[in-house]
Amino acid sequence: MSKFLEIKKVLEGVNEESISEFYRNDIVNWTGPGGSKESFSEIISKWLLENLELLKSIKPLIRKKRNGERYKLSSHESPKLNCDSNREEEKLAIYMHLSSYEDADLGKVIDYQIPIKDKETGRIDLLTYQDSRNELRLVELKNSKSKETLLRCILEIYTYSRQVNQDELCTDFGLEAKKPNIIPTILLFKDSNISNSYKNLKYPKTNELMEVLKVDLKWLEPELQDKFENYLNKKCK
DSSP: OOHHHHHHHHHHTOOTTTGGGGGGSGGGGOOOOOTTSOOHHHHHHHHHHHTHHHHTTOOOOOOOOBTTBSSSOGGGGSOOOOTTOOOHHHHHHHHHHHTTOEETTTEEEEEEEEEOSSSSSOEEEEEEEETTTTEEEEEEEOOTTOOOOHHHHHHHHHHHHHHSOHHHHHHHTTOTTTOOEEEEEEEEETTSHHHHHHHOTTOHHHHHHHHHTTOEEEEEOHHHHHHHHHHHHHHTO
């Protein structure tokens, strides 16, 4: 079966019950086919734009408190970096948390790997808060070597933003009185493969989907990757 036919078959089977897991499907991470043909990401993005009600049907999940904790975990106060882990985004997120990363646009990193479900799968990479604009960002973080597509990133952080109970999240982080504007955000290095996809004019539907879903895109300077790698070299000798 060609990939075009496989995409068609998968899309025909997507419904309200399965849409919350759609970002995990292999087809959203396919690149190509190249040449004059419409890209796989564009075909899927076009279909999603025509079926937005499915994405908007994703509902918050119930996350029960464990030992009085729900989204904010006391174990994150003194995080430990697992040098043997191959989860590069998680290690980068821990580094940004430990170094109290902050910039004028994103605000300050206030937590990392925020759980959404009672099961271990599905975590928001970073949570940042910009005080002067009262913005709380749910961040999908990608390192400079990530091979995921922009479409996959869009769908993952949008899904998480729908699944997390936003009122309870604000309460857990002491922001309930401020009622911040919550923004699903993709955070990329400027020189990454995904960044180049965004700049590529061959992906207008993917970019339109990101705008319609109100997923924001922010950039990290390449120097942060160098600092992170230097940190790993010292920490993981």
